[in-house]
Amino acid sequence: MTFPLVSVEEVWFRYDDGPPALRGVSLEIRRGEWVAILGCNGSGKSTLVKHFNGLLKPWRGRVLVEGVDTRRRQVGEWARLIAYLPQHPDRIIFSASVREEVAFAPRLQGVSGVELERRVDTALEALGLQDSAELPPAALGHGLRRKVALAAVLAQEPALLILDEPTNGLDAGSARDFLEVVAQRHRQGTAVVLITHDLELAAQYAGRAVLMQAGEVVADGPTRTVLGEAALLRKAGLESLPVTETAHALREAGLAGMRTDLLLPEEFAEAYLAAAGGGRDGR
Amino acid sequence: MMLDLYIRRDAWYHRLDPRTKFGLTVLFAAAAALIGHPLWMFALLALLHILPLSSRVPPARLLSAWRPLWPITVIILVLGSFTWGAGDAAVWWRWGQVSVGPASVLQAVTMALRVDALAFAFSLLLWTTEQGELVAGLTRLGLPHAASLTLAMSMQFVPTFGRIFSEIMEAQESRGLVIPRNPLRAARAYLPVLIPLIITALRTVDHLAMALAARGYGAAGRRTSRRQLRMRWMDGLALAGGAALLMAVLLSRGL
Ligand SMILES: Nc1ncnc2c1ncn2[C@@H]1O[C@H](COP(=O)(O)OP(=O)(O)OP(=O)(O)O)[C@@H](O)[C@H]1O
Numbered sequence: 001m002t003f004p005l006v007s008v009e010e011v012w013f014r015y016d017d018g019p020p021a022l023r024g025v026s027l028e029i030r031r032g033e034w035v036a037i038l039g040c041n042g043s044g045k046s047t048l049v050k051h052f053n054g055l056l057k058p059w060r061g062r063v064l065v066e067g068v069d070t071r072r073r074q075v076g077e078w079a080r081l082i083a084y085l086p087q088h089p090d091r092i093i094f095s096a097s098v099r100e101e102v103a104f105a106p107r108l109q110g111v112s113g114v115e116l117e118r119r120v121d122t123a124l125e126a127l128g129l130q131d132s133a134e135l136p137p138a139a140l141g142h143g144l145r146r147k148v149a150l151a152a153v154l155a156q157e158p159a160l161l162i163l164d165e166p167t168n169g170l171d172a173g174s175a176r177d178f179l180e181v182v183a184q185r186h187r188q189g190t191a192v193v194l195i196t197h198d199l200e201l202a203a204q205y206a207g208r209a210v211l212m213q214a215g216e217v218v219a220d221g222p223t224r225t226v227l228g229e230a231a232l233l234r235k236a237g238l239e240s241l242p243v244t245e246t247a248h249a250l251r252e253a254g255l256a257g258m259r260t261d262l263l264l265p266e267e268f269a270e271a272y273l274a275a276a277g278g279g280r281d282g283r
Numbered sequence: 284m285m286l287d288l289y290i291r292r293d294a295w296y297h298r299l300d301p302r303t304k305f306g307l308t309v310l311f312a313a314a315a316a317l318i319g320h321p322l323w324m325f326a327l328l329a330l331l332h333i334l335p336l337s338s339r340v341p342p343a344r345l346l347s348a349w350r351p352l353w354p355i356t357v358i359i360l361v362l363g364s365f366t367w368g369a370g371d372a373a374v375w376w377r378w379g380q381v382s383v384g385p386a387s388v389l390q391a392v393t394m395a396l397r398v399d400a401l402a403f404a405f406s407l408l409l410w411t412t413e414q415g416e417l418v419a420g421l422t423r424l425g426l427p428h429a430a431s432l433t434l435a436m437s438m439q440f441v442p443t444f445g446r447i448f449s450e451i452m453e454a455q456e457s458r459g460l461v462i463p464r465n466p467l468r469a470a471r472a473y474l475p476v477l478i479p480l481i482i483t484a485l486r487t488v489d490h491l492a493m494a495l496a497a498r499g500y501g502a503a504g505r506r507t508s509r510r511q512l513r514m515r516w517m518d519g520l521a522l523a524g525g526a527a528l529l530m531a532v533l534l535s536r537g538l
């Protein structure tokens with residue numbers, strides 16, 4: 001029998017002096033998936049993903065990684081399976097050179113020699129950092145430090161890559177470049193969990209979306225379906241994509257056949273033409 | 284400020300003048316230093332729990348103050364219970380020059396509770412006093428404004444850095460860092476945690492300096508203050524209570 005990569009079973013969690021931050025969350029992360037975790041500030045997204053590699057331990061319920069309870073191992077022992085990129089690159093960077101920084105995690109896994117070189121070079125290349133390899137990462141600009149941090153977790157070559165709001169504060173173009181690097185890894189089989197507020201990015205990259213509200217999962221399914229639930233999104237404090245809003249508006253205005261599970265403008269155009277009945281050559 | 288210890292409440296201890304609260308903190312600290320009997324020390328510690336609770340500081344905050352405190356307490360208890368050179372009249376256990384007896388245990392308990400009481404005396408001040416009030420109070424007590432501001436800000440940064448420390452710890456553990464149990468090896472293993480913490484601290488200081496300069500801090504001219512401090516009858520009462528407590532302690536010592 002093969003286990004899901006991560007399986008979260010009825011997990012409750014509370015920080016020491018607070019109300020429950022997770023209230024009975026259950027979900028599975030399977031190999032090779034790309035899951036977006038959506039929700040407003042304080043809905044429990046970070047708290048949830050920190051359970052995936054045992055950074056936090058459930059107060060009730062349990063979390064299994066490949067069938068093993070996270071309570072049974074130290075966090076460091078999951079590093080070859082699961083990598084976690086914190087929102088802030090400065091939480092990671094400590095080495096004297098970019099190359100050393102990227103080599104840190106694989107070394108801890110016991111990787112050395114040619115294999116270590118390969119991992120480091122691959123990660124540096126993916127982010128275009130070859131020319132900065134010998135520079136001290138802490139002295140680089142913010143954008144480059146983010147890239148170093150991503151390279152450092154890519155070199156772990158994990159089965160699951162967790163990204164906590166990696167594109168916050170990046171302009172749309174840089175955000176896309178950043179996620180393209182992740183997408184390249186995803187195509188090679190790495191599962192990705194992406195926490196984001198940006199529904200457009202979720203629509204573009206994630207096959208599945210999990211919507212959180214006040215510590216609970218209120219929707220979990222294909223991104224298309226979840227993002228089509230305008231009412232649920234609104235209740236969870238998020239704004240639907242413009243295409244979804246417009247599709248709902250058209251339906252309410254009487255266009256009964258209009259689909260609402262749309263992600264991209266092109267899909268919208270097609271659905272609209274189909275629903276309006278005319279097709280391309282109209283009237 | 285990002286995240287501080289202050290707990291906003293409209294309650295009696297919060298409403299005291301900051302100078303009164305400084306005075307009380309000093310009185311409590313003096314009492315903690317002078318008390319020599321564990322029962323008295325216990326009573327003082329109890330009082331330092333009742334005061335914040337009566338001013339609506341949530342019990343959970345008191346609990347979280349105990350989290351770093353209890354290991355220290357245990358260490359002092361254990362180490363303090365051994366006396367070197369065996370001065371004890373009655374002795375429970377002896378091994379060469381080292382012995383444990385009722386007198387040394389009582390002393391260890393007093394010492395451990397003293398550290399706890401001091402921690403709570405300062406926590407009470409920080410839980411109930413806003414940063415701006417701290418600065419205003421210290422300045423009115425004669426400290427140069429820059430010094431008060433520095434002091435107040437560094438006190439408020441303690442929890443912020445605590446949070447950043449645990450975020451760094453999480454990041455590095457996720458990369459495979461395991462802190463070994465052997466303390467000598469553990470010290471080295473902490474480097475990937477301490478270096479980012481120092482870098483972050485340096486960056487923060489840099490940003491703070493810029494932020495203060497941008498708000499005109501350090502510009503020539505007389506500083507004006509928005510905050511008017513005023514002593515009320517409650518302040519007099521509280522100070523009198525604190526002074527009475529210290530008197531009682533002194534009397535009990537037969538001074
Ligand atoms: N270290 C902590 N100590 C105490 N409470 C915390 C801590 N971290 C988070 N919380 C609380 O837990 C709840 C969930 O927080 P969490 O960080 O998981 O939310 P989030 O969905 O990641 O939000 P954001 O979008 O702001 O990152 C919030 O109410 C938050 O205040």
Ligand SMILES: [Mg+2]
Binds near residue numbers: 045
């Ligand atoms: Mg978060």
